[in-house]
Amino acid sequence: MTIIPRLLLPLLLLLSFLFSGGNSGRPAFACGGPDSAAMRFCRRDLPIKVRVRDLLARLTEEEKIRLLVNNAAPVPRLGISGYEWWSEALHGVSNSGFGVTFGRDFPGATSFPQVISAAASFNASLWELIGRAVSDEARAMYNAGQAGLTFWSPNVNIYRDPRWGRGQETPGEDPALAGRYASRYVRGLQQSAGGRNRLKVAACCKHFTAYDLDHWRSADRFTFNAVVSRQDLEDTFEAPFKACVADGNVAGVMCSYNQVNGIPTCANVDFLRATLRAHWGLNGYIVSDCDSVEVLYKYQRYALTPEDAVADAMKAGLDLNCGPYMALYTRGAIQKGKLSMADVDNALANTVTVQMRLGMFDGDPASQPFGQLGPKDVCSPAHQALAHEAAQQGIVLLKNAGGALPLRSSLLRSVAVVGPNSDVTTTMIGNYAGIPCNYVSPLKGISLHVRTVHQLGCSNVACVGSTQPIDEAVAAARRSDATIVIVGLDQSVEEETRDRDGLLLPGRQQELVEKVAVAARGPVILVLISGGSVDISFARDNPRIIAILWAGYPGQHGGKAIADVLFGFHNPSGKLPMTWYPQAFADKVLMTDMRMRADPDRGYPGRSYRFYTGPVVYPFGYGLSYSKFSSVIAHAPTELMVQLNSRQTESDQPSNSTQSIQMIRVNQAQCDSLIIPIRVNVTNVGGVDGTETVLVYASPPIGSPSWAPQKQLVAFEKIHVASNDTVYIEMGIDVCRDLSFADLQGLRMIAIGDHNLQIGDLTHSFSLRVEAPNG
Ligand SMILES: *[C@@H]1O[C@H](CO)[C@@H](O)[C@H](O)[C@H]1NC(C)=O
Ligand SMILES: *[C@@H]1O[C@H](CO)[C@@H](O)[C@H](O)[C@H]1NC(C)=O
Ligand SMILES: *[C@@H]1O[C@H](CO)[C@@H](O)[C@H](O)[C@H]1NC(C)=O
Ligand SMILES: *[C@@H]1O[C@H](CO)[C@@H](O)[C@H](O)[C@H]1NC(C)=O
Numbered sequence: 001m002t003i004i005p006r007l008l009l010p011l012l013l014l015l016s017f018l019f020s021g022g023n024s025g026r027p028a029f030a031c032g033g034p035d036s037a038a039m040r041f042c043r044r045d046l047p048i049k050v051r052v053r054d055l056l057a058r059l060t061e062e063e064k065i066r067l068l069v070n071n072a073a074p075v076p077r078l079g080i081s082g083y084e085w086w087s088e089a090l091h092g093v094s095n096s097g098f099g100v101t102f103g104r105d106f107p108g109a110t111s112f113p114q115v116i117s118a119a120a121s122f123n124a125s126l127w128e129l130i131g132r133a134v135s136d137e138a139r140a141m142y143n144a145g146q147a148g149l150t151f152w153s154p155n156v157n158i159y160r161d162p163r164w165g166r167g168q169e170t171p172g173e174d175p176a177l178a179g180r181y182a183s184r185y186v187r188g189l190q191q192s193a194g195g196r197n198r199l200k201v202a203a204c205c206k207h208f209t210a211y212d213l214d215h216w217r218s219a220d221r222f223t224f225n226a227v228v229s230r231q232d233l234e235d236t237f238e239a240p241f242k243a244c245v246a247d248g249n250v251a252g253v254m255c256s257y258n259q260v261n262g263i264p265t266c267a268n269v270d271f272l273r274a275t276l277r278a279h280w281g282l283n284g285y286i287v288s289d290c291d292s293v294e295v296l297y298k299y300q301r302y303a304l305t306p307e308d309a310v311a312d313a314m315k316a317g318l319d320l321n322c323g324p325y326m327a328l329y330t331r332g333a334i335q336k337g338k339l340s341m342a343d344v345d346n347a348l349a350n351t352v353t354v355q356m357r358l359g360m361f362d363g364d365p366a367s368q369p370f371g372q373l374g375p376k377d378v379c380s381p382a383h384q385a386l387a388h389e390a391a392q393q394g395i396v397l398l399k400n401a402g403g404a405l406p407l408r409s410s411l412l413r414s415v416a417v418v419g420p421n422s423d424v425t426t427t428m429i430g431n432y433a434g435i436p437c438n439y440v441s442p443l444k445g446i447s448l449h450v451r452t453v454h455q456l457g458c459s460n461v462a463c464v465g466s467t468q469p470i471d472e473a474v475a476a477a478r479r480s481d482a483t484i485v486i487v488g489l490d491q492s493v494e495e496e497t498r499d500r501d502g503l504l505l506p507g508r509q510q511e512l513v514e515k516v517a518v519a520a521r522g523p524v525i526l527v528l529i530s531g532g533s534v535d536i537s538f539a540r541d542n543p544r545i546i547a548i549l550w551a552g553y554p555g556q557h558g559g560k561a562i563a564d565v566l567f568g569f570h571n572p573s574g575k576l577p578m579t580w581y582p583q584a585f586a587d588k589v590l591m592t593d594m595r596m597r598a599d600p601d602r603g604y605p606g607r608s609y610r611f612y613t614g615p616v617v618y619p620f621g622y623g624l625s626y627s628k629f630s631s632v633i634a635h636a637p638t639e640l641m642v643q644l645n646s647r648q649t650e651s652d653q654p655s656n657s658t659q660s661i662q663m664i665r666v667n668q669a670q671c672d673s674l675i676i677p678i679r680v681n682v683t684n685v686g687g688v689d690g691t692e693t694v695l696v697y698a699s700p701p702i703g704s705p706s707w708a709p710q711k712q713l714v715a716f717e718k719i720h721v722a723s724n725d726t727v728y729i730e731m732g733i734d735v736c737r738d739l740s741f742a743d744l745q746g747l748r749m750i751a752i753g754d755h756n757l758q759i760g761d762l763t764h765s766f767s768l769r770v771e772a773p774n775g
Pocket of ligand 4: 687723724
């Protein structure tokens with residue numbers, strides 16, 4: 001080792017600072033000082049368990065209590081800084097939490113499409129790539145002291161009702177799709193470097209569970225009691241969380257505000273300790289929604305004192321409080337004998353372990369994995385290109401009468417671009433967004449291809465009052481070669497704390513579309529920008545509207561992606577991740593009714609494509625392409641044996657008069673490698689290259705109980721197929737995971753008999769049989 005002369009040292013430090021790009025690296029969160037070598041919790045060579053125990057032994061009771069909240073206090077005595085746990089990264093680094101600050105070297109971050117749009121791509125590798133890009137940007141901002149490392153994303157609640165203002169944040173209505181999204185996005189974000197246990201950033205699946213109502217009529221999320229059957233809980237509401245924990249290995253879960261069957265989720269020991277930790281094996285921390293511990297006392301009166309609220313939550317398994325209650329009332333709860341210091345230690349062990357896995361106790365962030373990420377890695381050309389690709393892949397073509405799209409720009413002298421969402425920017429990024437790198441609005445995107453005439457038609461999406469500039473839009477349509485009407489919703493209609501009342505276009509938007517359609521000289525194309533579905537059956541059935549696109553909330557480059565699809569620079573492949581119900585559904589069904597399964601005797605139609613029996617505007621999984629695909633099943637078994645564990649006894653066989661077939665419990669089957677292999681050949685018989693999204697559904701045998709799903713998504717795969725080419729894909733259906741559904745007690749069952757697989761127009765029947773255990 002060379003000894004550097006004392007005078008040279010400051011100069012070298014200055015030089016290394018300049019060469020590191022001048023970015024003001026954050027000081028070490030902990031273990032950066034000269035005395036850290038003496039503290040075992042700082043020793044990277046020791047197992048995290050040992051380090052956590054050492055740290056807890058050094059902290060005083062007061063110091064510990066101040067670490068139980070999102071704005072954890074510093075412990076200067078031990079060289080530990082304060083930490084803000086609340087950062088968000090739903091579809092890009094977001095400043096919705098206190099942990100993220102834009103500005104200086106980080107004026108913005110890449111804003112990917114809102115989750116409902118990303119889900120519409122049905123592209124699982126895309127979700128992971130977005131996660132990686134987002135966590136690159138997150139780490140870069142952390143390294144400069146402008147973000148935390150604990151991100152309370154993604155939101156994987158089931159999009160149960162189309163009116164939910166936060167449905168846009170979710171991957172849709174299907175538990176299998178939501179589960180796949182959850183695990184892939186989380187894996188992308190956390191990107192465990194150097195082994196499963198090390199974290200790039202810590203993700204958090206929220207809001208556990210059955211939370212999908214914000215504010216509807218007199219119902220409010222703070223006091224809403226979701227009445228949920230054990231059956232729906234098991235095979236709908238909990239399913240994405242299970243995938244997030246068990247497959248995604250997420251480092252955090254957030255409990256919700258609402259109650260489930262009379263118990264607030266954040267005080268439910270069955271949910272937190274039994275389900276999340278014991279059954280699913282959560283390796284991470286459990287955090288409350290913001291102020292939801294206070295809500296237990298203040299709004300729900302579930303706890304009679306603030307101390308009870310804190311004790312109830314911590315006893316149930318909560319480790320961290322977003323909000324101040326645990327810092328304020330834990331001492332009192334201990335004094336009143338409601339909690340012990342051992343409870344506090346357990347909670348802290350879970351949070352501190354995550355911080356250690358993130359490297360926060362490893363000294364200087366610059367010397368760690370991902371320590372070199374900086375401003376150049378945020379809004380990089382590669383990330384912005386990915387945001388653009390993601391926006392393209394999330395666009396769903398709903399109507400294309402007579403192959404009217406794509407438009408040929410060379411044949412159009414001018415195009416009218418009208419509608420309240422025609423030149424929007426912030427609308428495209430939805431909620432839980434940050435500050436994007438830049439925007440391409442629809443008008444700007446379309447203007448890259450043709451000469452445009454722009455008229456809003458409605459001054460905003462509410463579009464109320466007699467002074468709306470509808471006539472101006474009609475005049476523009478009358479004198480243009482084609483008209484693109486861009487309507488829909490925004491956060492003034494659907495957002496957190498704001499559920500919709502109905503499913504129609506707000507205000508006079510429909511009138512605008514219809515008047516424009518009547519007057520337009522050229523073809524009329526409707527583009528919908530919205531998170532939730534809209535009942536646009538009027539446009540679907542109007543022959544003057546030749547094409548309809550749903551763009552979701554497509555993110556910063558949404559306008560470019562919309563134009564790419566309109567003018568044929570991208571061949572659409574998105575599919576709807578939720579059922580589009582007609583307005584009649586909202587007239588009839590209470591948003592507060594949690595039941596997924598239909599109850600025909602009482603006129604309740606059920607929810608989601610798995611159970612809903614009524615008419616739809618567009619079904620789940622719907623979406624067109626400019627290509628035409630023809631598929632054949634190249635290989636699929638016609639019979640499969642399920643072997644039972646020796647534990648199986650005759651008396652375990654459920655029997656019920658509503659079913660005439662045999663059902664076995666998943667936990668009695670030998671599930672290992674019980675996979676049905678399916679090979680499908682997809683041929684592009686259209687004139688242009690395209691991408692097909694293959695969805696495989698299974699329907700249970702005839703004679704299944706009435707509460708069995710009509711069908712469920714068991715596999716999906718996206719493939720690019722050149723014109724006149726055939727591509728073959730292999731998929732595996734996991735019998736225990738994908739084919740099962742819950743019985744009335746919430747136990748997963750497999751129906752024995754003939755199951756039907758549907759792949760587009762193809763069906764394939766295979767027979768599931770049981771084999772008694774050997775010996
Ligand atoms: C499916 O594609 C494979 C590979 O290209 C080919 O060998 C097979 O014959 C095809 N099967 C059918 C049924 O078209
Ligand atoms: C059998 O059906 C009845 C009535 O539909 C129901 O109440 C009961 O819980 C069912 N039992 C089982 C084991 O599914
Ligand atoms: C999935 O998304 C990635 C990233 O945009 C892309 O490279 C890939 O081609 C997509 N897959 C398909 C089949 O389109
Ligand atoms: C596809 O096949 C058709 C009919 O054989 C042919 O006319 C067409 O040129 C082919 N297209 C391409 C892109 O190869």
